Amino acid sequence: MTSCATPAPFTVGWFTGWGVPDWSGPWAGDAADTWVDGTFTVETVRELDRAGVDLVVMEDLNYLSDVVGGTFEQELRTTARAPKHDPVVLMSRLAAETERIGLIATASTTFWPPVELARTYATLDHLAGGRVGWNVVTSTGDRAAQNFGLDALPGHAARYATAAEYLEVVHALWRDGSVAHRGEHLEVTGRTGTRTPAAGRPLVCQAGASPAGTALAGRFADVVVSYPPGIEAMREFRTQVRAAAEAAGRDPDDVQVLYLVTPHLGETDELAAQAAARYYDPTDAAVRRRLVQMSGDIDFSAFDLDAPLPDDVSTEGSRSILENLRRVAAGRTLREFIGSQRSEAVRLVGTAASVADQMEDVLAQVGGDGFLLFGGGGGVLTRRYVRELCDGLLPELRRRGLAGLSATGDPGATLRDRLRTRRREGVLR
Ligand SMILES: Cc1cc2nc3c(=O)[nH]c(=O)nc-3n(C[C@H](O)[C@H](O)[C@H](O)COP(=O)(O)O)c2cc1C
Numbered sequence: 001m002t003s004c005a006t007p008a009p010f011t012v013g014w015f016t017g018w019g020v021p022d023w024s025g026p027w028a029g030d031a032a033d034t035w036v037d038g039t040f041t042v043e044t045v046r047e048l049d050r051a052g053v054d055l056v057v058m059e060d061l062n063y064l065s066d067v068v069g070g071t072f073e074q075e076l077r078t079t080a081r082a083p084k085h086d087p088v089v090l091m092s093r094l095a096a097e098t099e100r101i102g103l104i105a106t107a108s109t110t111f112w113p114p115v116e117l118a119r120t121y122a123t124l125d126h127l128a129g130g131r132v133g134w135n136v137v138t139s140t141g142d143r144a145a146q147n148f149g150l151d152a153l154p155g156h157a158a159r160y161a162t163a164a165e166y167l168e169v170v171h172a173l174w175r176d177g178s179v180a181h182r183g184e185h186l187e188v189t190g191r192t193g194t195r196t197p198a199a200g201r202p203l204v205c206q207a208g209a210s211p212a213g214t215a216l217a218g219r220f221a222d223v224v225v226s227y228p229p230g231i232e233a234m235r236e237f238r239t240q241v242r243a244a245a246e247a248a249g250r251d252p253d254d255v256q257v258l259y260l261v262t263p264h265l266g267e268t269d270e271l272a273a274q275a276a277a278r279y280y281d282p283t284d285a286a287v288r289r290r291l292v293q294m295s296g297d298i299d300f301s302a303f304d305l306d307a308p309l310p311d312d313v314s315t316e317g318s319r320s321i322l323e324n325l326r327r328v329a330a331g332r333t334l335r336e337f338i339g340s341q342r343s344e345a346v347r348l349v350g351t352a353a354s355v356a357d358q359m360e361d362v363l364a365q366v367g368g369d370g371f372l373l374f375g376g377g378g379g380v381l382t383r384r385y386v387r388e389l390c391d392g393l394l395p396e397l398r399r400r401g402l403a404g405l406s407a408t409g410d411p412g413a414t415l416r417d418r419l420r421t422r423r424r425e426g427v428l429r
Helices: 039-051 073-078 087-097 114-127 142-147 156-176 211-220 231-247 269-280 284-294 319-329 334-338 352-366 383-399 415-428
Strands: 011-017 055-059 102-108 132-137 178-182 187-191 203-206 223-226 256-261 370-374
Touching (some): 011 223, 039 383, 055 087, 055 132, 102 203, 114 132, 114 156, 156 211, 203 211, 223 231, 284 334
Parallel strands (some): 011 055, 011 370, 102 132, 223 256, 256 370
Antiparallel strands (some): 178 187
């Protein structure tokens, strides 16, 4: 079912991190050397800024995992999640090197002291003229906890209960510069000594999509990172987030649900289909990489590859990621689905014009807010990939008045203002 309403402008962001891009494929260039000092990421974000991408979300993992096989070997061999630097540290440089793009860095409510987080992000927001956001995560994995002096990661419910109090505390610190909070999970008394952030407060982005994660997003998030698999799941998830916002007394239009996608472009639809076929080919290397990416606190390599995912697998890490896997697996064996499964909501394949059509069509069906372009899921992130999207897809979307509009927007606008204006323009069209 496709809606015939006039298409409204939507948000296009980019999801990446300060990790290892594709460093060994034919278009890797010097990425193996230039990711370490930030050059690759800085150059990428400058390209995105030039192309009018609205925001970049810098994911992070604050530990090295040995969940897969009890060693670090697979983790480091596949470079799917490690090594990785702290994106918060890169933010001030990104602020200086870009003009309009929103800069969102991940930090965990389970491990950062709230006063330090409020101060750091307020400071960054001044440096970037109101373009900064915080991607709120609660972390996954006991190894993360051990990096911070705990034996094990607090359970899922406990982490989210802490996160809710944490967000209240941080908002109070941004608003008043001080807080005296004595709650069930947190006790914080502090003064940041930092001026109120440039944009009043940084944008809040949220990435967990379990029921607890959705409730948290409804209360606090401006932007939600997600990849519910397929149109139906996308629509369902967005409805849940909007309902959670309404239940928290907010205008649901103040929360944007963005879907991860990895578009495959070509000069013709046929060439694009060939590139996509290579990307989704379930080779042994692809299976190994996905096993590592999926293994938060579960060792997926311990399961029989030729059997379906066992029913009794559960996680204290990300429940929505496990749930997405189950939906995609649909009873198939691990080997059958895992090699071609990616962290993306829908597949977008074709010429720039075809992919723009597909994006319009998907959003018409889910009623959605926009996309997060993601070149990291299968290790496809190269300078070439960034250029294809920035010089192929974004100009096509801009010609249609749909996205990439930050390229010509007011450079003085704050990130939250820009997203809100886009929404108003959409309503007025
Ligand atoms: C799309 C997506 C992206 C995520 N990115 C990160 C991340 O960069 N760093 C991190 O520590 N956790 C990340 N997470 C984990 C969650 O943010 C969350 O804090 C937690 O692990 C529980 O997730 P759940 O609500 O899906 O169960 C991500 C989760 C999702 C669904």
